[in-house]
Amino acid sequence: MSVSKFEISNGAQGLFVKNSRFKTTLVSVNFYLPLNKDKVARYALLPFILTTCGKDYPSFRKLNFKLSKLYGAELTASAEKIGDYQLLKMSVSVIGDKYALDGEILTQEAIELLTSLIFEPKVQDNSFFKEDVEREKRKAIEHIKGEYSEKRVYAKNRLIEEMYKNDCYGVPKCGTIEDVEAIDGDNLFSAWQEMLQNAFIRVNVVSNSMPKGLFDSIGEKLSAVERNNITDISNTIPTKPANEVNTITERTEINQGKLVMGFSLQKFGGDVSTADSFVATDIFGGGPYSKLFSNVREKMSLCYYCAARSVRVKGLVTVESGIEAVNAEKAQKAILEQLKSLQDGNLSDDEFNSSILGLCDSLKSYNDRSEAIELWYSTRISDKELLSPEEFAEKVKLVTKDDVIKAANGIKLHTVFLLLPEVDK
Amino acid sequence: MKRETFESSLGESYVKAVCSSGVTVYVMEKPEYSSSFAIFGTKYGSIDNCFSVNGGEPKKVPDGIAHYLEHKLFESEDGDAFSKFAKTGASANAFTSFDRTCYLFSCSDNVYENLKILLDFVQHPYFTEETVRKEQGIIGQEIKMYDDSPSWRVTFNMLENMYHNHPVKIDIAGTVDSIAKINADLLYECYNTFYNPSNMFICVVGNVDTEEVLSICETNVKTKSPIDIKRIFECEPQTIIKPYVEQNLSVANPMFCLGFKQKIETPFRRLKSKICVGLLLEVICGECSPLYEDLINKGLINDEFSYEYFNGYDYACVMFTGESSEPKTVEEAIKKEIDNIRQNGIDKKLFSAVKCGMYGDAVRRYNSVSEICMNFAESAIFDYDMFEEIRLLKTVTLDDVYKRLDIFDNDLSVLSVIKPLEK
Numbered sequence: 046m047s048v049s050k051f052e053i054s055n056g057a058q059g060l061f062v063k064n065s066r067f068k069t070t071l072v073s074v075n076f077y078l079p080l081n082k083d084k085v086a087r088y089a090l091l092p093f094i095l096t097t098c099g100k101d102y103p104s105f106r107k108l109n110f111k112l113s114k115l116y117g118a119e120l121t122a123s124a125e126k127i128g129d130y131q132l133l134k135m136s137v138s139v140i141g142d143k144y145a146l147d148g149e150i151l152t153q154e155a156i157e158l159l160t161s162l163i164f165e166p167k168v169q170d171n172s173f174f175k176e177d178v179e180r181e182k183r184k185a186i187e188h189i190k191g192e193y194s195e196k197r198v199y200a201k202n203r204l205i206e207e208m209y210k211n212d213c214y215g216v217p218k219c220g221t222i223e224d225v226e227a228i229d230g231d232n233l234f235s236a237w238q239e240m241l242q243n244a245f246i247r248v249n250v251v252s253n254s255m256p257k258g259l260f261d262s263i264g265e266k267l268s269a270v271e272r273n274n275i276t277d278i279s280n281t282i283p284t285k286p287a288n289e290v291n292t293i294t295e296r297t298e299i300n301q302g303k304l305v306m307g308f309s310l311q312k313f314g315g316d317v318s319t320a321d322s323f324v325a326t327d328i329f330g331g332g333p334y335s336k337l338f339s340n341v342r343e344k345m346s347l348c349y350y351c352a353a354r355s356v357r358v359k360g361l362v363t364v365e366s367g368i369e370a371v372n373a374e375k376a377q378k379a380i381l382e383q384l385k386s387l388q389d390g391n392l393s394d395d396e397f398n399s400s401i402l403g404l405c406d407s408l409k410s411y412n413d414r415s416e417a418i419e420l421w422y423s424t425r426i427s428d429k430e431l432l433s434p435e436e437f438a439e440k441v442k443l444v445t446k447d448d449v450i451k452a453a454n455g456i457k458l459h460t461v462f463l464l465l466p467e468v469d470k
Numbered sequence: 471m472k473r474e475t476f477e478s479s480l481g482e483s484y485v486k487a488v489c490s491s492g493v494t495v496y497v498m499e500k501p502e503y504s505s506s507f508a509i510f511g512t513k514y515g516s517i518d519n520c521f522s523v524n525g526g527e528p529k530k531v532p533d534g535i536a537h538y539l540e541h542k543l544f545e546s547e548d549g550d551a552f553s554k555f556a557k558t559g560a561s562a563n564a565f566t567s568f569d570r571t572c573y574l575f576s577c578s579d580n581v582y583e584n585l586k587i588l589l590d591f592v593q594h595p596y597f598t599e600e601t602v603r604k605e606q607g608i609i610g611q612e613i614k615m616y617d618d619s620p621s622w623r624v625t626f627n628m629l630e631n632m633y634h635n636h637p638v639k640i641d642i643a644g645t646v647d648s649i650a651k652i653n654a655d656l657l658y659e660c661y662n663t664f665y666n667p668s669n670m671f672i673c674v675v676g677n678v679d680t681e682e683v684l685s686i687c688e689t690n691v692k693t694k695s696p697i698d699i700k701r702i703f704e705c706e707p708q709t710i711i712k713p714y715v716e717q718n719l720s721v722a723n724p725m726f727c728l729g730f731k732q733k734i735e736t737p738f739r740r741l742k743s744k745i746c747v748g749l750l751l752e753v754i755c756g757e758c759s760p761l762y763e764d765l766i767n768k769g770l771i772n773d774e775f776s777y778e779y780f781n782g783y784d785y786a787c788v789m790f791t792g793e794s795s796e797p798k799t800v801e802e803a804i805k806k807e808i809d810n811i812r813q814n815g816i817d818k819k820l821f822s823a824v825k826c827g828m829y830g831d832a833v834r835r836y837n838s839v840s841e842i843c844m845n846f847a848e849s850a851i852f853d854y855d856m857f858e859e860i861r862l863l864k865t866v867t868l869d870d871v872y873k874r875l876d877i878f879d880n881d882l883s884v885l886s887v888i889k890p891l892e893k
Contacts (some may be wrong), residue, residue, distance in 0.1 A: 066502040067837050068480070105766070109757040113823035116830025140833045144480065146864065176767075184772045187793060190722035191774065194620050298720045298891055301614040332561070333552035343550075346607035349615055367615050395556070402559030409578035410505035413676075413839060 046412055048422075048433060051260050054267050056275030057246040059260040060431075062418055063253070068144060070152050070252035071415045072259065073136035074163055075423045076244035077278050080131050080213040086185070086220025087228050087236040092122035092133045094173060094181045094233070099162040111158065116140050118155045120162075126218045127424050128281030128358040133240065134423065135163055138415070141253070156256050164266045166237060172230035173237075185225045189217070196464060200303035201365060204462040207293050208307040212282065214359055241267070245276045249422050251415045278426045283360035284309040287459040294463040303464040304348075304376055306364040311455025313360030315427030320440040325452035326355040326362055327400045329387055334399035336383040337364065347376045358427050362456050370465045377461065387453045397446050408438040471688060478857035482836055484846075485680050491691040492668035496846040497683045498675045500839060506581040506676025507839040510592045511572035511847050513671075514664035516642040517783060518569075520702040523663055528702045531660060532651040533637075534609075534644015537566040539657050541605050542597050543573070551591040560584045568638055569782040570851055571664075576840060581678055582686060589672075589690040595661045597654045606649060613643050620721045620888045624791065628727040628886035631712045635704035638785045668696040673846035676839045703784055708733050709882070716887040724889050726797035728804060731882040732786040739781045741854045745828075745862050746874045747779040751788065752824035753816050753871065754807055761807040770800050788877060797887045808878050821868045829863045 051059035078088055102108035112118045118139040125132045139155035167174060192198045202217065209215030219225070248263055250256065286309045312322045330337035330353025337351045351366035368376045411417050411434035421434055432440070473487035484498040500506075516537060520530045544551045544564070555562040560577035573592050577584050616622045626641055633639040643649070672691075674683045710731055755761045755777060765771040775792035794800050835841045842856075849856045 066500070068833055069837060104763065106758060106760070106763040110823050113758050113827035117827035117834070118830070119834075138834075140830050144830075144833050146829070180767065180769075183769055187723050187772045187774075191793060194719075194721035194723065194725075196618055196720070300617045301611060332556070334556040342608065346604060349608055349611035367611060369611065369614075395553075399553075399556035399559075403556065403561065406559035406578045407561055410576065413503045413505045415837065 048431070050431070053246070053248065053260050053264045055272050057248070057263065057267055059248045059263075060250065060422055061255050062249065062251045062422070063255075064251055064412065064415070064418070065253045066413065067251070067253070067415050069138050069140050069415060070256065071136060071138040071250070071419055072156050072159060072256065073134055073249045073419050073423065074159065074263075075247045075249065076133040076240050077127070077130045077247070077426065078133070078240065078244050078276055080126060080129050080216055082213065082216045084236065085131060085216050085218070086224030087233055088131055088133060088240065089124035089219040090181055090185055090225070090228060090233060091237055091240055092124055092135050093185070094177055095162050095166055096120050096122040096135055097181065098167045098177055100165040100167050101161060103167055115151050115155050115158075116145060118151070118158075120159070124219055126214065127426055129213050130276070130278055130281070130426065131218070132423065133244070135159065136419070152256055156259055160262060160266065168234055171234050173233045175230055178228060178230050178233055182225050182228055185219055186222050189219055189222055189225070196299055196303055197365065197367070200305045200462055200464045201363065203293070203295070203464075204305040204307050204363065204460060207291065207462060208460040241270045242272055243274050243276055245278050247423060249419050251418055281358055281427065283313040284459065286457045290458050290461065292461040292463070294465060296465050296467050299464065299466050301367045302370040302373055302466060304366045304368050304373055305462045306377070306380065306458060307460040308362040308364070308456045309459045310355060310357065310360040310362050312452050313357055315358065316425060316432050316437050317428050317430065317440065319357040320437070321444050321448040321452040322355060322357055322455070324400055324404065324441060324444045325387070325449045325456070326353050327404055328392065328396055328449060329353045329384060329453065329456070330364055331400065332403045334396055334403065336387060336396070337380060340383055341366070341376065341379045345379055347372055347379060351380070373463055373465065381458065384453065384456060388450065390450050392446055392450060397449065401441060401444070404441050405438040408434040408441070471684065473684070476855050476857055478860055480833060480836055480860065482857075484856070485684070487684055489667070489684075489688045489691055491693040492666070492696055493687065493691045494671045494850060495684060495687045496671065496673045496850065497678065497680045498842055499678060499680055500676050503677050503839055505576055505578045505839060506674065506678050507574065507576045507843040508581075508585055508588060508672070508674045509572045509574045509843050509847050510588050510672050511570055511670065511850070512664050513569065513669050513851055514571050514660075515567050515569040516640060517637040518664065518701060519637050519640070521663065522700045522702060524698050529659070531656055532644065533640050533648040534642070535652055535656060535660055536571055537643045538605065538609060538649055538652050539660055540564050540566045540571050541609060542602065542657060543592060543595060545601060546591060546594050546596045551587065554587045554591070555584065558584050558587070566642055568642065570847065572847055574843070581676070582682060585674065585683065585686050586690055589687070592665070593692060595658065595665075597657055599654050602652065602654050602657065609643060609649055610646050613641070613646055613649075616641065616643065618719075620719050620725050621791070623717060623719060624725045624727045624886050624888045625789070627715050627717055628729045628789070628884050631715045631886065632710050632729050632731050632787060632884045633785065634707050634709070634711060636706045636785050637703070638782065663697065663699060666694050666697050667691055669699060671847065671850035673843045673850065675842045675846070701783065706784070710884050713883060714885050714887075716889055718889050718891050721888055721890050723793040724795060724797060724887060725793050726791065726800065727886045728790040728797075728801050729884045729886075730788045730878050731884070732788070732877045733879070733882070734784070734786050737784040738852060739786055741852070741858055742862055742866070742870070743874065744779055744781070745859065745866060746871045747788065747877065749821070749824055749828060749866065749871045750874045751777045751779065752828065753820055754811065755790065755804065756824055758820060758823050761803060765800060765803060770794050770796055770803070797885060801883070801885050805880055805883070808875065812875050816868050816872055818868065821871065825863065825866070829860070832859055832863055
């Protein structure tokens with residue numbers, strides 16, 4: 046396996062991850078734009094509308110027919126928050142030509158399809174068609190509403206919203222229902238132009254061989270666009286510690302309560318500088334050897350799940366757990382006691398070694414999943430130098446127990462969100 | 471050791487062997503991969519709540535016991551299995567479904583040591599009344615989590631109204647009341663019945679050497695006298711209980727699950743039937759179908775829409791699930807489309823496209839060591855060669871698929887709906 050980087054044009058990079066183990070080629074075009082409350086919803090709608098129809102494929106049935114004939118080529122779209130940026134991703138994954146039963150050419154066609162959808166949308170008079178916009182708006186609104194139905198997702202979203210009230214990171218990744226309602230064919234067309242003009246672009250390819258002419262063809266298409274104001278993706282503002290912990294409680298008709306806690310992280314940023322925070326969060330609440338799993342779940346039987354995750358680029362740690370309402374206070378206390386214990390230096394060799402071994406083992410397996418490798422490279426925006434999962438594993442191995450304890454001491458409680466049943470159960 | 475090698479047109483091959491203990495082992499080498507994935511499973515799931523051994527008296531056990539046993543097997547006298555895997559860096563887990571319980575790990579290093587740990591802990595049950603009682607809290611929380619999950623509830627409400635007696639209608643984890651009846655003796659009894667090597671399988675895929683894996687399985691799985699397990703189900707009438715059921719939950723969008731119960735005469739479906747029904751579902755409402763486009767354009771479904779042929783020992787039905795403000799309109803549209811296809815036949819171009827798509831999906835699955843391993847488990851339960859899927863997808867005809875329309879009987883359909891709470 047090897048990774049090569051190419052400059053496609055101003056603010057556009059290509060990355061070729063040569064990997065011979067897959068039967069597929071994956072091409073992913075990533076657009077990075079600043080998170081902006083006024084524009085987040087229309088930007089987020091772009092990957093979806095662009096991958097459901099195009100100039101040559103006016104209906105999604107026609108498009109899906111084409112994808113099926115390309116042996117189930119998978120066209121996917123997403124809009125995510127990466128630090129203070131919005132990542133709009135459109136990808137295609139297709140099986141190798143040699144697996145086609147009648148000698149069809151698959152890879153080249155699938156890639157041309159993806160680029161045509163992105164650069165030649167189905168538009169008229171500088172506007173997307175009303176029926177397409179309304180269809181995608183309805184789906185987006187139902188998706189936003191749907192997040193309320195899965196309470197684990199809802200509770201986490203509410204925590205982030207409360208924790209970052211005055212920070213762009215608090216903006217929901219697809220905007221609010223009102224934001225989506227305000228989208229029309231004209232402003233969506235402007236958003237598409239802004240995406241092409243202002244986004245930092247990274248095209249990632251995971252394949253056995255580099256598809257011919259891909260980066261050149263994207264460079265050519267971009268040369269027709271004025272790209273003078275390209276997004277600098279290195280300016281995420283870190284989470285500031287809270288002066289006072291904010292606790293929000295909501296009640297609804299549920300059986301199991303959700304306790305979600307947000308912490309600020311003193312050591313933040315890219316992989317190179319934060320391997321210690323990565324290990325500290327894992328020992329706090331990552332694998333089954335972690336303090337939260339082995340104590341709060343196994344020994345105290347307080348929750349079925351209780352896990353800590355870090356978003357180091359933003360300097361954020363979250364703990365999520367499902368609890369009985371009557372145990373809410375007890376669980377919160379227990380979680381904070383586990384953090385305090387780690388901060389006080391209670392860190393056994395077993396805990397430390399298990400974490401390093403477990404993290405390095407799973408980092409090594411990234412290369413066995415093409416979507417995972419692509420995601421690895423597309424979500425790392427703070428490091429000047431792009432580390433591979435194995436190279437990052439080498440940094441993890443250098444972390445010492447003292448580093449972990451120091452990093453843990455930089456984890457400070459910021460906001461607590463509790464979702465409880467109407468009546469305590 | 472009895473062994474056989476299977477090869478596919480994709481250039482993959484695997485070995486299936488039966489060790490002297492009676493356990494069946496599947497190994498596929500993927501030398502170019504960094505990691506490996508392994509499953510030690512038993513053909514024992516939530517539906518096995520009544521059984522007899524070696525022709526003896528039927529034994530009825532509390533609902534949720536297979537899942538409870540899965541939780542407890544991770545413990546042993548000398549520490550839990552997680553702590554053993556923690557020393558090697560593997561990531562371990564387990565799951566229980568209707569017809570199987572699987573223990574698994576994935577790892578990049580120390581695969582043989584991990585395999586030994588896996589084989590060892592699954593073969594060493596250790597529970598006391600105290601450790602069994604302790605688990606009730608955690609599993610109770612797990613049950614409550616599922617009670618709040620609208621996608622889980624919408625499916626089980628459908629199954630509860632489709633099946634009169636078959637235990638597939640019962641929640642996999644049981645209920646807070648049923649798990650309160652579980653004790654150490656019952657767990658040992660179920661363990662000694664279903665965790666017999668002759669009822670178990672091992673699947674290993676990844677950066678491994680077949681001979682080494684087989685030798686570890688041969689040495690580390692203990693022989694027990696083979697037993698004859700009989701699953702005992704009450705007779706299932708060829709009818710449903712109620713065609714419509716709804717529940718109010720804390721959701722924003724209404725959800726639905728539409729099921730069609732299949733009249734079956736034998737416990738298992740053949741692989742070819744499964745593939746044909748899969749293709750038929752694509753023809754009826756896949757992303758290339760006129761119906762899907764119509765439902766999306768009319769605002770009746772969204773990207774959450776999905777469908778599956780849900781089948782296992784002595785149960786089979788087709789399910790369509792999704793979010794919709796008008797579930798009954800979706801139900802009518804699906805039934806109308808099925809009638810339409812029945813009368814006018816399957817569109818040839820559509821058939822050729824969906825067949826091509828499904829073939830590509832099948833090829834794609836060989837990208838992932840975990841997916842291959844899960845497929846091995848499936849082929850172990852239903853006893854077929856995994857590569858048969860690729861061969862059948864090349865040869866299956868439009869007529870084969872058309873014939874499967876007989877599984878849709880409107881008198882055997884159940885619509886389950888989850889509605890938002892009334893304020």
